[in-house]
Amino acid sequence: xxxGADLLRxxxxxxxxVEGSLLMVDGFLNHRVDPPLLRGVGEDLAxxxxxxxxxxxxxxxxxxxxxAIFSAAHLGVPLIYAKKxxxxxxxxxxxxxxxxxxxxxxxxxxxxxxxxxxxxxVLVVDDFLAGGxxxxxxxxxxxxAACTVVGLGFAIEKQFTGGRDRLEAHGWRVxxxxxxxxxxxxxxxxxx
Amino acid sequence: xxxGADLLRxxxxxxxxVEGSLLMVDGFLNHRVDPPLLRGVGEDLAxxxxxxxxxxxxxxxxxxxxxAIFSAAHLGVPLIYAKKxxxxxxxxxxxxxxxxxxxxxxxxxxxxxxxxxxxxxVLVVDDFLAGGxxxxxxxxxxxxAACTVVGLGFAIEKQFTGGRDRLEAHGWRVxxxxxxxxxxxxxxxxxx
Numbered sequence: 001x002x003x004g005a006d007l008l009r010x011x012x013x014x015x016x017x018v019e020g021s022l023l024m025v026d027g028f029l030n031h032r033v034d035p036p037l038l039r040g041v042g043e044d045l046a047x048x049x050x051x052x053x054x055x056x057x058x059x060x061x062x063x064x065x066x067x068a069i070f071s072a073a074h075l076g077v078p079l080i081y082a083k084k085x086x087x088x089x090x091x092x093x094x095x096x097x098x099x100x101x102x103x104x105x106x107x108x109x110x111x112x113x114x115x116x117x118x119x120x121x122v123l124v125v126d127d128f129l130a131g132g133x134x135x136x137x138x139x140x141x142x143x144x145a146a147c148t149v150v151g152l153g154f155a156i157e158k159q160f161t162g163g164r165d166r167l168e169a170h171g172w173r174v175x176x177x178x179x180x181x182x183x184x185x186x187x188x189x190x191x192x
Numbered sequence: 193x194x195x196g197a198d199l200l201r202x203x204x205x206x207x208x209x210v211e212g213s214l215l216m217v218d219g220f221l222n223h224r225v226d227p228p229l230l231r232g233v234g235e236d237l238a239x240x241x242x243x244x245x246x247x248x249x250x251x252x253x254x255x256x257x258x259x260a261i262f263s264a265a266h267l268g269v270p271l272i273y274a275k276k277x278x279x280x281x282x283x284x285x286x287x288x289x290x291x292x293x294x295x296x297x298x299x300x301x302x303x304x305x306x307x308x309x310x311x312x313x314v315l316v317v318d319d320f321l322a323g324g325x326x327x328x329x330x331x332x333x334x335x336x337a338a339c340t341v342v343g344l345g346f347a348i349e350k351q352f353t354g355g356r357d358r359l360e361a362h363g364w365r366v367x368x369x370x371x372x373x374x375x376x377x378x379x380x381x382x383x384x
Contacts, residue, residue, distance in 0.1 A: 026304060026306070026307060027306070027307055031273065031303075032270055032272045032307035033264070033270060033273065035264045035270070035271060036265070038261070039265065062253030062273065062275070065258060066257060066271075069225065069227055069257075069258055069261065073227035073231065078225060078227070079224070079225040079227060079258075080225070083223070112218060112223055114218070114219070115223050115224035116224075
């Protein structure tokens, strides 16, 4: 167990709330943010992939930015955050349509072709792995841009929503700091 | 001139592009992000307000998060990022409608009542001050939540769009690291 993972595990157990099928962590991770916790999370995720020599971190706005910017700072590489749009797209972007069960809506993940060059070794970082659709879109965009996906790192993984299978089917390595085995009965059960 | 402001000034002059009335800084500030630059920006803004003893940093997703999280980390205080929505709201949030000339659309800035308590000394941090409507919404939400706005800090200020006047009319202190005097003729002219 690493420091960021430790801090996160404690926070999930003490402050996480279950609302239906959702784990609410808006008190410390994705609305109100505790910077030392996020720094620990971002650095831990970076360290898990450091041997792969990533030279670019990729995430999606908005909740991916806090962990991902600390991963990028720790690795000494740039961060690109993809934008999410509901409206019409344009031809100067790499984009993917994403259906989000959490949001109950379809949206588009976009990265400007101007900022994403070819040949990078890309680490995808995000706060949550649930269905894995947003992360899959980011990985596919990276590959479309002729980059290599060295891995995908998540703060929290929900193990019962199929996201890991979806990503590993691409041959990508997946890591998470805290894995949630179940939210049944309104209780957070962590794996391991 | 402080280190973050220096770095930002150089980046704006060497990499900023003018598109109509917009200053595009998506290569280093708000799409592709250079972490050392953003760290410098966030820390400089924090230092300008440190004597006011802010105990909470407030920003709006998504482009405000990179500078604001480094401000919060530097001050040792939490960050709250407001969410932007197009759809219907609910009663568990503080919210304001914002008309964005940049986006050409109206959206809603929201902060959950659960994460924003009363009595905080709030520093608002954002990447851009243009019309000032988003920052005004954040300041008004903070005051509605019975917090004190100790100031508003921006990476880049467009001096010709009325934002500073709008915010100072509330009696709030406004700081920016780089002030753009004009974008006429497709040229970036900085103040000072």
